[in-house]
Amino acid sequence: MKNSIVNLSCPMPKLDFDVITLGHGSGGILTHQLLESGVFNLLKNPLLDEHHDGAVFELSGQLAFSTDSYVVSPVFFPGGNIGELAVNGTVNDLAMCGAIPKYLSLSFILEEGLTMPEFWEILVSIKTAAEKADVQIVTGDTKVVERGKGDKIFINTSGIGQVHPKANISANNLKSGDKIIVSGNIATHGIAIMSVREGLDFETSIESDTTRLNHTVKALLDEFGTDIHLFRDPTRGGVATTLNEIARDARLGMAIHQKDIPVIDEVYGACELLGLDPLYVANEGVFIAFVSSAIADDFLSKLRQLPPGENAAIIGEVTVEHPKQVVWQSRIGGKRVVNMLVGEQLPRIC
Amino acid sequence: MEAVINDEEAQIQGFLAAGHVCTIMGISKYEPIVQNYKIPMVVTGFEPVDLLQGILMVVRQLEKGEYKLENQYSRVVKSEGNPEAQKVIRQVFETEDREWRGIGTIPMSGWGVKGELAEYNANKKFSVNIPKALECADCIAGQVLKGIKKPFECSQFGKACTPLNPLGAPMVSSEGACAAYYHFAETVEEVEI
Numbered sequence: 001m002k003n004s005i006v007n008l009s010c011p012m013p014k015l016d017f018d019v020i021t022l023g024h025g026s027g028g029i030l031t032h033q034l035l036e037s038g039v040f041n042l043l044k045n046p047l048l049d050e051h052h053d054g055a056v057f058e059l060s061g062q063l064a065f066s067t068d069s070y071v072v073s074p075v076f077f078p079g080g081n082i083g084e085l086a087v088n089g090t091v092n093d094l095a096m097c098g099a100i101p102k103y104l105s106l107s108f109i110l111e112e113g114l115t116m117p118e119f120w121e122i123l124v125s126i127k128t129a130a131e132k133a134d135v136q137i138v139t140g141d142t143k144v145v146e147r148g149k150g151d152k153i154f155i156n157t158s159g160i161g162q163v164h165p166k167a168n169i170s171a172n173n174l175k176s177g178d179k180i181i182v183s184g185n186i187a188t189h190g191i192a193i194m195s196v197r198e199g200l201d202f203e204t205s206i207e208s209d210t211t212r213l214n215h216t217v218k219a220l221l222d223e224f225g226t227d228i229h230l231f232r233d234p235t236r237g238g239v240a241t242t243l244n245e246i247a248r249d250a251r252l253g254m255a256i257h258q259k260d261i262p263v264i265d266e267v268y269g270a271c272e273l274l275g276l277d278p279l280y281v282a283n284e285g286v287f288i289a290f291v292s293s294a295i296a297d298d299f300l301s302k303l304r305q306l307p308p309g310e311n312a313a314i315i316g317e318v319t320v321e322h323p324k325q326v327v328w329q330s331r332i333g334g335k336r337v338v339n340m341l342v343g344e345q346l347p348r349i350c
Numbered sequence: 351m352e353a354v355i356n357d358e359e360a361q362i363q364g365f366l367a368a369g370h371v372c373t374i375m376g377i378s379k380y381e382p383i384v385q386n387y388k389i390p391m392v393v394t395g396f397e398p399v400d401l402l403q404g405i406l407m408v409v410r411q412l413e414k415g416e417y418k419l420e421n422q423y424s425r426v427v428k429s430e431g432n433p434e435a436q437k438v439i440r441q442v443f444e445t446e447d448r449e450w451r452g453i454g455t456i457p458m459s460g461w462g463v464k465g466e467l468a469e470y471n472a473n474k475k476f477s478v479n480i481p482k483a484l485e486c487a488d489c490i491a492g493q494v495l496k497g498i499k500k501p502f503e504c505s506q507f508g509k510a511c512t513p514l515n516p517l518g519a520p521m522v523s524s525e526g527a528c529a530a531y532y533h534f535a536e537t538v539e540e541v542e543i
Contacts, residue, residue, distance in 0.1 A: 271394070272397060273426075275396060275524075275525065330398060332398065332399060332402075334398060336533075337533070337534060338535045339533050340511075341516055342513040343513075343514075345524065
């Protein structure tokens, strides 16, 4: 298992219980035990060690603030689990604002019956993800709901970060001619989740690419500053939905090219079989950047040297033609309008 | 398919047969239709190039005056289909009458849970009462399905009928004819959401 090395260095404490019960959310002895011997000890830092109702700290300059809830099912999936997703997701949302993430809050809604080894593995992933992203978890909450009222574990994280001094990130900055760059292969996370959720076996293991993006984003902002007009992570709804949102906000058109959009073969095959369009499949650990055309090539070569950007590609450009529309050009020369997704993508029904 | 061929208004010259059904059921069931009605048929995949090749294969048959069953989607579809899956289907389901939008009820054209497995039939077990979906008088889904009219010839297309509020089946699935026309229209001005 991927986390086994980490687990060796963070052995689960000896506790009087091996499953989460309603008592762990009561605020009494069990809550205390769970927090003291589990959460606080593992995620230790001076601000959290205060054990206060909230964290008190100083931060200067322009700040970014973001929140997100994580309800992924199953909670363990190829390439990760809900814990690292919850840290990376909020870290990445802050990074997309051009900010350097500093502090996170962490709230659990646990379902009665969640086993301690499962919870511990999630906690260790949270610790590891926070360390890798260089953020501290400084406040949090734990609630327990009755069996059947949750799905093992839901997590909310909120985060605060300092906006990079060179950053000016806004859809209003978009200009015709700007290049659209994706930082890596698309649709991998969504297909990894779907393959376990639906019990599909593609004879290859497609792993989620959930990861932090903040260090990469910071390095790009250090070098290219305001030539970067916008960052966005195409999570739910995929690249197509994200581009549509931006096209509408910016009142500009987008032209993207199928031949340039990086999708690994296994994911492409799974999408073909299921009748899904990779453009609409959820991503993690991937961002879209809009940059001025003058620096696009330099930006791309820099990004390709930074993890996880080795498969980054320029997939299209912003245009004054067809405002508020995303137009996709196929390998064989056809063009079509890529619309917002209506509801869930229905798998092929015939 | 026979109902569509026999429709007086429909002028079907050839069929692209849905590839994934054939993944399970195989392709032999189509042979009598091809022979009886002397109509070209090509089992086809779903990617743009699959469709183009499927259409090309039908057109070539028509130009030569031929009618035969061909398999464009051979990378997925085997002639015999998936015998194991067919066995399971026959264990669990039996054919029954089914109503088809715009066509009416066709005898033995659908699958229903077998009588002996009625205790597992959710419709009976839970006394589910699903109100009958009324066909909207303005919806031309039947004519679209039979190839008599194009989706945009419908007075409701992109107006009262959108993927968010579909009036007929072809607007529901992304692969329905009306939804495809809706999504891939040249400009959003035509079908502003």
